[in-house]
Amino acid sequence: MVTLLDTAVRQATRHPEKAKRPDTEMLRKPDWIRVKAPGSSVYKETQKIVRENNLVTVCEEAGCPNIGECWSKKHATMMIMGEICTRACAFCNVRTGLPTALDPNEPENVARAVAKLGLEHVVITSVDRDDLADGGAQHFADVILAIRALNPKTTIEILTPDFLRKEGALEVVVAAKPDVFNHNLETVPSNYLTVRPGARYFHSIRLLQRVKELDPQMFTKSGIMVGLGEERNEVLQLMDDLRVADVDFLTIGQYLQPTRKHHKVERFVTPEEFKSFATVAKTKGFLLVSSSPLTRSSHHAGEDFAELRKARQAKLGLG
Template sequence: MRHRWEDRPVAPPPDGRPTEYLPFRQEKGAHGRPAWLKARVPDGPGYRDIRQTMRGLSLHTVCEEARCPNIGECWNNRTATFMILGNVCTRSCGFCAVLTGKPQGLDLEEPKRVAHAAKEMGLKHAVITSVNRDELPDGGASVFAATIREIRKAIPGCAVEVLTPDFKGDRDAIKTVIDAKPDTFNHNIETVPRLYPAVRPQAKYERSLEVLRYAKELDPDVLTKSGFMVGLGEVEEEIHQTMRDLREHGVDILTIGQYLRPTENHLPMARYYEPREFALLRRYALDVLGFKHVESGPLVRSSYHAHEQTEEARRGALGARA
């Protein structure tokens, strides 16, 4: 059973201002969604084909489980993020729509089905993520590695991006994934450190930074990537410090998006950020901090334009070496 957000401790902002969380009734009334925050109702031939493929192979996508607002656009562009290791998570993050509970078993044939689906869909860039499986000795790292290898076997030349849990900081688990040679290693920081007790109660900010640093240390050629949400009550300096921390830990690609409350039982939203604010954050990340690629906008999610992100970051890396 997911804990209600009222039970989550939230430290005050560093400047002493009161926390900006709004009650759910205000969010639906006076603070309704602004005009720029609209996504199309998912439909179209690509969307229907991918949905049929996923159901036929008993696969899950984070696009559906996390209620991504870009599902229609991405699926019609033949891009989907496979969610391996089932659809029940062992953690209870305050922002996430994925089910929390006790996972049942482990499907060792899943990597082959994911590769088969990716081939049927004609993917050139496959994104693999998972729920947290803290009850497994390696957190599911071996299944990530097997999935990468099966995709490589089924679709030579296909780029593979992984979005992993923190594996409780287990270096052997991180190495297992990196040794399978993903093109992009993504682990999301999700929010500023002050908000971790409410947003990611079973995670640690410094541990997530270390996961990213160690992945880059193991393979300097892998693109590392992370992302976070705004609108949870953070202040500007906290955002900038989080961005600096990520860059100092070797992160190449950054994604920044608006937090949208999945249900009344999830953390309430503090406010909507305007498009110009996302543009300013992107400029700071690129011009001041030197990230290789940044996606920043109200509907941006971790895998949004993932193929384009990787290509641009690779071009930037090659240019820097020339």
């Protein structure tokens, strides 16, 4: 069966001019968003390791504002399965088109890079691979197993696509036993048609819930961006939906427009509003909440994982 997504992917590949969006206004960033430009010696060493192992990082592909800080600590988030995505989300700076074949050496390359970087905690994400029968699930599992083999003490966090219409894919990934399973909702449901058109909000909620059903001990995590025109009550409802799915960790950060071709920033949410979101989320029962203008899914992931474990132990009366 040919879906609307299949048609959109082919059109974006064959006729890239049709995939272009009209220019939108880019708001001036407030002072609390500004970060230092990268360039330390450790940053350059991290960059060299990434290049030598032929790796793609979401830090670069998504234009993350925290790259200078993270790479100066040798914290790089690996993006597997290539640098071309089969979807065209309005917020994302990753290229859209027809991806190349999977690299069979990638799992070992990632594992070696983790060893060279000396990572105690690693985050692995990917592009969407709707072109693959399993959405790339087995490749995720292969990467997890390769890291475990070479770096047995390293904890692993994955940030996955939604595996939409890929029966059995989620089960393959969960069976590989990552320590944290992250899948981002990205925004409130009313924005999905314009911001995340290839995805389905309640499918993503159900995916996170299913992870807990398959492995109740696995930490689950999700994140959203604000500043996309959402209402406060919509964010609070989203929190409730995630808690129904028993999600442990919520991240909330400011959406930053990559280029004029992407969805515009409707407004910059103040640091005080982010603190308020964090307070409300904690009362709703999340084990951990990270809510600030520069919060990103993998920012301080290692430190956050340690806090997650402490929070669970305290909840169980073991701390």
